[in-house]
Each structure stands twice: as structure tokens, then as C-alpha cells.
Amino acid sequence: MSPHAVADGLAIEATGLEKAYGKPDRRLLGKAGKGRGGGNGEEGAGGRATARAAGQAAGQGAGQDAGQTSRRTTVLCGIDLRVPRGTVFALLGPNGAGKTTAVRILATLTTADRGTARVAGHDVVTERRRVRRAISLTGQFAAVDEKQTGEENLRMMARLSGLSRADAKRRAAELLDTFQLTAASRRLAGTYSGGMRRRLDLAAGLVGEPEVVFLDEPTTGLDPRSRQELWQVVRGLSARGVTVFLTTQYLEEADQLADRIAVLDRGRLVAEGTADELKTRVAGHRLDLVLADEAAYRRLAPRAVHHSAETLTVGLPTDGTAAEVRALLDEVDPHRTDVIRFTLHSATLDDVFLALTEGAGTGEAGTGQATTSTSGGTSTSGGAATTATTTTATAAASDDGKEPARV
Amino acid sequence: MSELLAHSTALAGRGLRLSRRNVDAVITAMLLPVILMLLFVYFFGGAIDTGTRYVTYVVPGVLILCAGFGSSTTAVSVSDDMKGGIIDRFRSLDIGGAPVLAGHVAASVVRNLISTTLVLGVAFLIGFRPDTSPGAALAAAGVLIAFITAVSWLSAVAGLLARTPEAAGGFTFFVMFLPYPSSAFVPIDTMPSWLHGFAEHQPVTPVIESLRGLLLGQSVGSAPWIALGWCAGLLVVSLALSGVLFRRRAA
Known part of the structure; x- marks a missing residue:
């Protein structure tokens, strides 16, 4: 195999690629437009919550079929x-x-x-x-x-x-x-x-x-x-x-x-x-807290980058320094009763990925989104994810949440 | 043009290797016509009066049946290709539909010629005695090859049309059926009169009449030309269809 000259310049250069499949179907668009419009990811948190709920109610298969055969599905925007x-x-x-x-x-x-x-x-x-x-x-x-x-x-x-x-x-x-x-x-x-x-x-x-x-x-x-x-x-x-x-x-x-x-x-x-x-786009580390009760979980889940209702675990972003971890623990648990155990992880690309793809709809890896996917997580993974680790349970939840927008 | 030929040759080699290893399909395609010939000759032959020994009458029809059985293999292998990732690979090498299908068709023609030889061999053993000249035999071979090529392209089209290999196999049933309402197995004048129009003017009849005449040293009139006309027509339609369908399926 002869080596190729590594010349300056670009091997691939693409600008504004868009692609959609299928033909528009007005009847279905009228019915499902609001709920399924999440394909573009342009709606706010409320819209995406609706889309998720609709997707789950309709069942994955039905949602996908409607997307594939009856209306135009945007694949690349x-x-x-x-x-x-x-x-x-x-x-x-x-x-x-x-x-x-x-x-x-x-x-x-x-x-x-x-x-x-x-x-x-x-x-x-x-x-x-x-x-x-x-x-x-x-x-x-x-x-x-x-x-x-x-x-x-x-x-x-x-x-x-x-x-x-x-x-x-x-x-x-x-x-x-x-x-x-x-x-x-x-x-x-x-x-x-x-x-x-x-x-x-x-x-x-x-x-x-x-x-x-x-x-x-x-x-x-x-x-x-x-x-x-x-x-x-x-x-x-x-x-x-x-x-x-x-x-x-x-x-x-x-x-x-x-x-x-x-x-x-x-x-x-x-x-x-x-x-x-x-990796530096999210905080360098993640502090995982195992909480004492549901009340504490509900209070902290909205600000978590990672959470699992089954294990009452929330993961909070931090730079990983002792000072900040100490301050963070004091802040989230002033009475020292809510947090049972903690572990500190350096952020993986998984965290980045989940943070980025969760927040894509609103442009922030923020609070409203986390709540939505929590409810998605509990409702869909209850039976299936009994053996799954917290990370995969969250991943599954976010995946399910995207179901209506699939191609 | 030379590139097209090189691609087609490489792909025909592929088609032949694949058929050689698809043993059960090939055996089916080769043995069924022989079994059918034995069946016709020994079960029905006694009851059918054709004015000659029945085996002599029926051989051209069996040769056409071979093409039908072979065509199902062709349709299935084209359909298999469309299902897998290999077409994308070919396209990313800038190889279009024509050489891919030509490869399948070439392999199909070779398979058919082998089964034709087999049928002729067995026919000879059970009493088929052609009475022909080298020129007439060559002409018969020409007509048969033209027919096989046309049917193979048509089967390739069926393979492109079908969404699954199973459906592709079903598509070719009509090719296998076509010889029955023709002069392949019984003389047309023994059929009900309303069938005469179709039986006399469908593509298989002139092919069979040409083969029979050329192999038995009878006069054939314009039959070979009509046969070749049909084959050319089928081929042109199949080629055009396959171009369009390939682009649509592969996009």
C-alpha cells in the first residue's frame, strides 16, 4: 500500500447538508404535527415532553411506522x-x-x-x-x-x-x-x-x-x-x-x-x-450521590447530569477539587441527612454525549430536560432495566425519549 | 466500453463461482428438466400422438423448460445482491447496474448451456435421434442461446422487482409456465380453439418450432426470424427496465 501524500487541505468539506425522506402527508401532519414535530429538535422543553409522551403512548413501533411511511422525515438538517x-x-x-x-x-x-x-x-x-x-x-x-x-x-x-x-x-x-x-x-x-x-x-x-x-x-x-x-x-x-x-x-x-x-x-x-x-465542555468530574429518600431525589434530580430513580442516585458536575466537592456536598445537603454515599468520577465521553444530546432541543444541558427524561426513565425502564447499571438506565431513558424523532 | 467488458467478465466469474457453490439450486435447475422429460416421455408420451416418436417431439420443449428453471436461480441471486451491502460497494467502485446484471446473465447462460447438454445427453440415451446438418445445429444453438439470454435478463428484472429472494423465485413461475400453452409438449391443434391464438403467437412457440425444425431437418420457414425478433424485443425491454429499476433500487 503506497502512502498518500499528506497535503494541506481538506479531504472532506460539507456545507449545509440537508436530507429528508418520504412524502409529506397532510392528514397525518395535522394530527400528529405537534407531538411528532420533535424531529427538528427546535421545540422547547415542553414540546419535547409532549413528543416523548406521545411516542411512548403510541408505542415505539407505531411511532416509527408513521414516521417512515406516511410523512416526510427530516434526517439531516x-x-x-x-x-x-x-x-x-x-x-x-x-x-x-x-x-x-x-x-x-x-x-x-x-x-x-x-x-x-x-x-x-x-x-x-x-x-x-x-x-x-x-x-x-x-x-x-x-x-x-x-x-x-x-x-x-x-x-x-x-x-x-x-x-x-x-x-x-x-x-x-x-x-x-x-x-x-x-x-x-x-x-x-x-x-x-x-x-x-x-x-x-x-x-x-x-x-x-x-x-x-x-x-x-x-x-x-x-x-x-x-x-x-x-x-x-x-x-x-x-x-x-x-x-x-x-x-x-x-x-x-x-x-x-x-x-x-x-x-x-x-x-x-x-x-x-x-x-x-x-470532555471539557462538561465539568471535568462528576460527583455521584446516593440519596436517602425520594424527596431528596426529587429535589436534586433537576440539576443532575446523570440520575437514576431506581437507585436514588444523582450525578452533579464538579471540577473535582476537594474544596469544591466539600462545598457542593454542604450546599446540596445542609442538614447532612440526605446523602448516604458519594463517588467521584472523571467525566467520560458518555457524560459529554448524554449532556449534549439531552440538551440539544433547548441548547442547554439544563434543568427542564432532566425532569422530562426522569419521568421517561421511570415509566419505560421500570421492568426492563432491573439489572442495568445507572449509566445504562439513563442512556436507555434518553434513547426512548428520542423515539418519536427517529428516522 | 472495454472497462464495461472487464467489469462484466469479473462479475460473470463471480456469478459462476457463486452458482458452483450453490449446489442445491444448481442441481434442481439441472435435474428437474431431465426428470420432467422422462415423465413426459414415459407417462404421457404414449397418449400423445405427434406423428413422430414422442421423445423426438418433446426435446425442444424440455430445452425451453431448462431456461425457465435456470431463470429462477438468476432472479434469486440478483435479489440476494440487492438485499446485501455488495451493491453499495460496487457502486462506490463506480460500477453501475449493467455489468452487475450482465455478470448474473452470463453465469445464467453458462448454467443453462450445461443443463441443456445434460438434457440432450439423456434424451439421446432414451432414443432421441436428431437429423440435422452442422449449419442447422449451429442455427438451433444460436436461437436457443438468444432465448436463454433474453429470459435471463427478464429474470434479472424480476430479481430487481422482488423485495425478497423468495418473491423473486415466485416471479419466474410464469416463465416456467409459458411452454405449456405452446407446441412444446402437445401439438397446438389438439388444444381448444380459443387457445390457438395465444399458443401460436406467444414467444415460446416460434422458438420451439425453430429448434424442432432445425434439429429434425425439417423446413422452418420464418420461425427462426420470428423467434429472434421476440428474443431481441424481450432483451431490449428487459435491458431498459433493468436500468431504471437498478437505479431506483440502489439509490
Whole structure:
């Protein structure tokens, strides 16, 4: 694999990308407009509370069906992206945030309704062929033939990228070696493990030595070891000067791999920066308090960045210094009866993510939102989340809350 | 153009490898026509008066049946492709629908030629004796290949239309059905008169008449030209449809 020159400039530059699916249906819009309009995230806290309540009342399935088939669903509402050459960029977001749509627009597989994008210096609409020659896409669905061996898959892709028979053979062997698949090269891809198949899939995308590599949720469904191996591959690509644009719903993955991270929530970019920059956007630490009773929980939950009604836990932002923690404890529990136990965490990207995506509707990670999602949490996760940790319970609650806005 | 050819060749190789490994479907496509031929010859053949030995009469019809059975494999594999992620991969390599479908069609033609050979071999064993010249045999092969190609493209279209591989398999039933109301298995004049119009003017009849005439050294008149006309027409329609459908499905 020959290294690409790391020139100055941008590998990906997108401005104001918008995309909506489906046709408008006036009848349904009239009925559900108020409740479901949350797709844009432009309403205030009250509106989103309504949307959540409506979503839960209607049930997830019904809500999604109505969104998908009967009316226009906005997937992306004006996103801007700038990815310097040779860097790794992560587009982070929950299911249905619009990540795949963004990738498909940049990879020329679908067109945006509005906005422009240039990839590897070419316009994705007017210079589609040039873009296609410079990129590769590894999607969520494996794009290898199960009934061909690893080697046959790669040789076919190499032939399709315009290599001669001999070159295709050489290139396939090279890639099999790079991706540690040589031993399995003559086995049908259908017999590969999930991790091996994903590596083969990625290798198949690299036969043409692309400048920009799009990876749509590359590690979803992989075990920890395979995930680590795939991360090594991504780092290797980056070291060779390839620009990598990946989508993920795993914060750790973005943290580990990406030079820059953009957080996408319901079609909007809610934050962009390095992992460290994003972490400093919320307070550096979080003080988790286990409370004595419901009254204390109800009093403190509105100001918490993290809360769980089942365990009566609230997490409060703090800079982590002894002085501030002491002051904070005195302030929230002046009579020294409400707080049973506390733990101090440094903020993870999960906290950032939850704070950012919770507050997206109002532009603040604030008080009204927290109350809404508390009620969502208790009503939806009561039975299901008995074994879940506090963090996942909150995550589930916020996910449920977004249900009506899903695409 | 040379790029299109290179892509199609690579994808035809893929199609052949995939069929070779899809053993049960291929065996079905190859054995069923043989079984049907034996069934027709030994069960019904005695009761059908065609003026010749029945096996001699029925072979062209069985060859057409082969195309029908093969077509279901083609439709299913196209539909399978559309379901998975491989089409996006191809498109991101700037490979359009034409070479992808051409690959499937080429593989389908090769599969069909193998099953045709098998049918002819078994037919020969049970008493089929063609009376033909090299030129006529070549012409018969030409007509058959044209028909197989047209039906394969049509099946590829069915594969694009169907939302699931199962539905794609069902789509091709009508291709398998088409030989029955034709002169494939019984002479048309034994059918009720209201069926004559359809049976005489549907695409399968001129193909069968050409094959029969060319293989048995009889005069064929304009049948081969009508057959080729039908095949060309089907091919043009299928090509146009597949272009439109591929763009719509893949977008």
C-alpha cells in the first residue's frame, strides 16, 4: 500500500447538508404535527415532553411506522463538516441520528436535498466518478460474498478496480497479509468469524488504494478482541496518510481513534472538537450521590447530569477539587441527612454525549430536560432495566425519549 | 466500453463461482428438466400422438423448460445482491447496474448451456435421434442461446422487482409456465380453439418450432426470424427496465 501524500487541505468539506425522506402527508401532519414535530429538535422543553409522551403512548413501533411511511422525515438538517487530510474523523451519534445518511451522501450513494460537499477535492454530485475513484465505503452490512473465499473476494474487487489479473492476485495476497487473513484465504468467507469477515470487508474496500475511507459503524457487533484488531487497522490506515471518516455509537471508539469528533443528534451537529475539548465542555468530574429518600431525589434530580430513580442516585458536575466537592456536598445537603454515599468520577465521553444530546432541543444541558427524561426513565425502564447499571438506565431513558424523532 | 467488458467478465466469474457453490439450486435447475422429460416421455408420451416418436417431439420443449428453471436461480441471486451491502460497494467502485446484471446473465447462460447438454445427453440415451446438418445445429444453438439470454435478463428484472429472494423465485413461475400453452409438449391443434391464438403467437412457440425444425431437418420457414425478433424485443425491454429499476433500487 503506497502512502498518500499528506497535503494541506481538506479531504472532506460539507456545507449545509440537508436530507429528508418520504412524502409529506397532510392528514397525518395535522394530527400528529405537534407531538411528532420533535424531529427538528427546535421545540422547547415542553414540546419535547409532549413528543416523548406521545411516542411512548403510541408505542415505539407505531411511532416509527408513521414516521417512515406516511410523512416526510427530516434526517439531516443542515450539517457542516470539515475533515483535514490524513486525519481520523468520528461522527458520533445514537441510532437514527442520521450518521448513515451523512456517509451515503459523502460517498455519492445518495444525494442531499440541499447543501454541497466535496470529497478528496471533488464535488460529490457533479464529479461523482472522481469521488468514487478516491474513496471506499465499508457499510454496516457486509459487502463480501459468503460463497467466495477471502482471496476470491479480494481478487474480484481488485479486478473491478481496474487491476490486471496478475496485479489483482498480488494485491489480494498483500491485503490478506496485512489483515492477517492469509491462513484463511482459501476458506469461504461464510465460514469466517464476525471479526475476520469485517476485516475482509475492510480489505475489499482498500484494493483501489482510496484516499478517503468511510467506515459506517465498523465495530458494531464485534467482540472486544476483534474491535481492538479493527482499531489497529484504522490506526494503520491513518499512519499511511489515508483519511478515515467513521461513524460510531461507541464513545470509547471515537475517543480511541479520532483526531476530531462530531456529535450528531437527530440530524444536527450538537458539538465538534477533539475528545479532550468535548470532555471539557462538561465539568471535568462528576460527583455521584446516593440519596436517602425520594424527596431528596426529587429535589436534586433537576440539576443532575446523570440520575437514576431506581437507585436514588444523582450525578452533579464538579471540577473535582476537594474544596469544591466539600462545598457542593454542604450546599446540596445542609442538614447532612440526605446523602448516604458519594463517588467521584472523571467525566467520560458518555457524560459529554448524554449532556449534549439531552440538551440539544433547548441548547442547554439544563434543568427542564432532566425532569422530562426522569419521568421517561421511570415509566419505560421500570421492568426492563432491573439489572442495568445507572449509566445504562439513563442512556436507555434518553434513547426512548428520542423515539418519536427517529428516522 | 472495454472497462464495461472487464467489469462484466469479473462479475460473470463471480456469478459462476457463486452458482458452483450453490449446489442445491444448481442441481434442481439441472435435474428437474431431465426428470420432467422422462415423465413426459414415459407417462404421457404414449397418449400423445405427434406423428413422430414422442421423445423426438418433446426435446425442444424440455430445452425451453431448462431456461425457465435456470431463470429462477438468476432472479434469486440478483435479489440476494440487492438485499446485501455488495451493491453499495460496487457502486462506490463506480460500477453501475449493467455489468452487475450482465455478470448474473452470463453465469445464467453458462448454467443453462450445461443443463441443456445434460438434457440432450439423456434424451439421446432414451432414443432421441436428431437429423440435422452442422449449419442447422449451429442455427438451433444460436436461437436457443438468444432465448436463454433474453429470459435471463427478464429474470434479472424480476430479481430487481422482488423485495425478497423468495418473491423473486415466485416471479419466474410464469416463465416456467409459458411452454405449456405452446407446441412444446402437445401439438397446438389438439388444444381448444380459443387457445390457438395465444399458443401460436406467444414467444415460446416460434422458438420451439425453430429448434424442432432445425434439429429434425425439417423446413422452418420464418420461425427462426420470428423467434429472434421476440428474443431481441424481450432483451431490449428487459435491458431498459433493468436500468431504471437498478437505479431506483440502489439509490
